[in-house]
Amino acid sequence: MNGSARTGHQDDPDASGGPVRLTAWVRGRVQGVGFRWWTRARALEIGGLTGFASNLDDGRVQVVAEGPHDACERLLTSLREGGTPGRVDGVTEMWGTPRGGYEGFAER
Template sequence: MAESPETHPGPANDAVRLTARVSGVVQGVGFRYWTARKADELLLTGTVRNRYDGSVELVAEGSTAHVGRFLDWLNSPRAPGRVENVESGVSPATGEFDEFRIVG
């Protein structure tokens, strides 16, 4: 029986890092809380924080598939608030995080 990627993330060389800036109505609406919960659900590590300009900045690391699902969620109507734009980039994971945390 094949193991589910939900319980066993891909190998370390499959890990990627998503860096994103989310703008719109994303502060004061539970965006960071629900983003952290979604990241936990997808076994991602990283951080999410409010920026002074009203946007939210996040860094998430995990398997390519889970990071892709996370980015899809950020761009969907299921994300809290009203996301108007997601600027993002993907690079190799650094492994610096051991959990997903709300910071700042």
């Protein structure tokens, strides 16, 4: 997939599998096609993730996921190549330390 960018991956708080926060901005035709619902379903299927998927005013979808590093990586891979609804032109990611405060995984 063209247009993917990795931001801050070398600085992952815990690339060994501990808890992390993944923020991903997905661009393409991703609003009005069930993309947020699909993202939530995929996060629940992977398990161990909390966070949300939200439409942005500029047409992108922002995905915030907290949980084990490997589970966040699986969700990120799914966003990029997992047969998503609509069309994903690219995903930009940022890794950080979990902030907590989420119950489950929501569509916003």
